[in-house]
Amino acid sequence: MLRIAVPNKGSLSGPAGEMLHEAGYQQRRESKELRIVDPVNDVEFFYLRPRDIAIYVSSGRLDIGITGRDLLIDSGANAEEILPLGFARSTFRFATKPGTADGIEDLQGRTVATSYEGIVAKHLAEQGIDASVVHLDGAVETAIELGVAEVIADVVETGTSLRNAGLEVFGEPIMKSEAIVIRRTGADVEEPKVQQFLRRLQGVLVARTYVMMDYDCRVEQLEKAVALTPGLESPTVSPLHNEGWVAVRAMVPAKEAQRIMDDLYDIGARAILTTAIHACRL
Numbered sequence: 001m002l003r004i005a006v007p008n009k010g011s012l013s014g015p016a017g018e019m020l021h022e023a024g025y026q027q028r029r030e031s032k033e034l035r036i037v038d039p040v041n042d043v044e045f046f047y048l049r050p051r052d053i054a055i056y057v058s059s060g061r062l063d064i065g066i067t068g069r070d071l072l073i074d075s076g077a078n079a080e081e082i083l084p085l086g087f088a089r090s091t092f093r094f095a096t097k098p099g100t101a102d103g104i105e106d107l108q109g110r111t112v113a114t115s116y117e118g119i120v121a122k123h124l125a126e127q128g129i130d131a132s133v134v135h136l137d138g139a140v141e142t143a144i145e146l147g148v149a150e151v152i153a154d155v156v157e158t159g160t161s162l163r164n165a166g167l168e169v170f171g172e173p174i175m176k177s178e179a180i181v182i183r184r185t186g187a188d189v190e191e192p193k194v195q196q197f198l199r200r201l202q203g204v205l206v207a208r209t210y211v212m213m214d215y216d217c218r219v220e221q222l223e224k225a226v227a228l229t230p231g232l233e234s235p236t237v238s239p240l241h242n243e244g245w246v247a248v249r250a251m252v253p254a255k256e257a258q259r260i261m262d263d264l265y266d267i268g269a270r271a272i273l274t275t276a277i278h279a280c281r282l
């Protein structure tokens with residue numbers, strides 16, 4: 001049975017549960033459940049604190065985990081990213097009161113408050129900056145106002161929390177993060193059960209990113225039409241009863257679907273339809 005760690009709280013928890021549900025796995029019914037078995041799919045889910053997931057996976061007791069890239073790096077645990085999942089995207093940045101710092105060199109000798117001590121200490125050491133790091137559990141934006149630190153380093157998504165605290169980012173982004181699937185470093189990723197799990201999640205990612213497009217066009221326009229809808233491998237082309245016409249079917253990126261439909265119409269394609277993809281194995 002594959003043993004999988006899933007975030008039980010915070011920004012990762014909801015979207016991770018939704019993605020697993022879309023991939024056909026049973027999920028917990030109430031937020032107090034800490035583990036469930038999905039016998040049909042031969043999987044056991046453990047609902048753990050997002051920060052602890054890399055540690056469990058690195059111990060080898062759990063086969064796979066879903067966590068944030070920033071949390072994995074911060075933990076320093078012996079685990080590696082095997083699939084990015086595209087949700088819980090954020091940037092990790094330094095911030096302070098406007099006009100008090102321009103770049104990382106201004107951190108020399110100063111105090112930085114953060115919940116991600118591992119990332120910050122590593123970054124400062126790589127840049128050769130000697131600054132002290134204060135660990136806070138959360139709400140670090142308030143640390144400057146209350147005099148605990150002169151600078152903070154934190155997750156920025158929309159920037160609202162920083163704006164509300166009268167702070168501004170400075171310097172280069174320290175890292176970009178998103179939800180990821182992790183596995184113990186060096187453990188066999190080719191194991192059939194692991195591969196099946198990854199294929200299911202990849203199927204959800206594809207179903208969320210692509211739509212299926214169908215249309216009819218004249219044979220003379222086929223090359224132009226296919227250039228607009230090359231599909232993932234190659235579009236399906238079928239003859240129509242009306243001579244000189246073909247039906248074409250191809251996957252297209254959902255974000256570009258409306259533009260592609262306009263372009264197809266302009267070259268004479270008709271009966272252009274898009275349909276959602278619910279699941280897929282590429």
Ligand SMILES: Nc1ncnc2c1ncn2[C@@H]1O[C@H](COP(=O)(O)OP(=O)(O)OP(=O)(O)O)[C@@H](O)[C@H]1O
Pocket residue numbers: 007009010011012050051067068069070071088089090137138155156157158177178179
């Ligand atoms: N707006 C956001 N706030 C917090 N984390 C976010 C946000 N957007 C994305 N993330 C990502 O979610 C993960 C943080 O997960 P975590 O469960 O610790 O969130 P949290 O909401 O801060 O929970 P906690 O109350 O334990 O601090 C990180 O990988 C982070 O990059």
Ligand SMILES: O=P(O)(O)OC[C@H]1O[C@H](OP(=O)(O)OP(=O)(O)O)[C@H](O)[C@@H]1O
Pocket residue numbers: 137138139140141154155156157158159160161162
């Ligand atoms: O750029 P924004 O969209 O404002 O999002 C970023 C904020 O969200 C997180 O806080 P969270 O709600 O997790 O609280 P915490 O600080 O207690 O962890 C993070 O620590 C920032 O404060």
Ligand SMILES: [Mg+2]
Pocket residue numbers: 138
């Ligand atoms: Mg937080």
